[in-house]
Amino acid sequence: MTKSYKYRANLIIDGQKRDTIQLSDNVLYAARLDDLNDPFEGSVELPKSESQEYWVTPLFHELYDVGIYSMSAQxxxxxxxxxxxxxxxxxxxHKGxxxxxxxDILVNNLSKDFNISDKIYIAYQDERPEVKESDKLFDIRTKVFGTKSLAWKYENEVRLVFRTSGLKPIAKSAITAxxxxLNISLDDRRDIVGRMAGRSIDFYQMERVEDSYRLKATKLTFDYSHEIVDFNRRPTVDNYMVLYKSPNKDxxxxxxxxxxxxxxxxxPTNITIIDDIRAKPVLLNYKPRKMMSKSEIDIQEKHWIAYSTFDAPESVWMYPEK
Incomplete structure (x- = not known):
């Protein structure tokens, strides 16, 4: 399988979550050239006449309603x-x-009536390309739609080019995950999962890799397996300690x-969540940090996952090391 990625902001536009709606409706939006964020989009050097230089950009913007759908290639x-x-x-x-x-599925199931080119992997270079009189049509398309400056290289872009801009239907099976x-709201995540339920799609949560600048993606299992390992009742509040057994701890x-x-x-209840039973005695037998052994500190940092208090029941405090 050849993968490609489309990053979505999921902003509310005209009162609606446009990106979520397009996702669940199985459509993509091919934007006009002049709506893209690169000011040199479609810029090539045409054959010169009497030392005058022409760019194709204004011509395309004025005469054609070309649609571009940009993705990041794997x-x-x-x-x-x-x-x-x-x-x-x-x-x-990270809120989106x-x-x-x-x-392959995405491209092979697009309507050929709309497509100019199946897919173009962007080439990045210092200077804009020159269209020559000897160029074949495919070469011109690649230069016009498939060349950007080196400043954009980090995007590793692959794009679909349509004859017209606007919404395009896609095959459901083209979306695989x-x-x-990191910062998506619980409501947004729930909304997307609910809309896409019943389809062969995997859901992942992006997370930080501890002690590094790296990211990881953890597959969501929607499994909340746990065991109550300690309970005590006070006059006004209950205290639970829960051993959490699911791999998802975001x-x-x-x-x-x-x-x-x-x-x-x-x-009213306080809930302490751990993922290793060794954390139980460390948390129950509280000591000031300066009196804790290195082993106790390590266990607390790695295996005390979260805490929710009786006076703020809708809030969850994540241990800082997480």
């Missing part, structure tokens, strides 16, 4: 969309999401778990 053995700049620039600083396509940004998942856990409670 790099080598890249297993998930981990381009930090694309998450920041096109996914609303990223669509993973099977590029959805990746949620904040949104913790919020979902706490919400579900509290549904059956009848009293």
């Amino acid at each position: 790099k080598g053995q890249e297993k998930f969309p981990n381009n930090e700049l694309l998450w920041a620039h096109y996914a609303n600083s 999401f990223c669509i993973e396509y099977d590029l 959805i990746y949620f940004g 904040k949104n998942t913790m919020c979902e778990f706490v919400e579900q856990f509290r549904h059956r409670l009848t009293r």
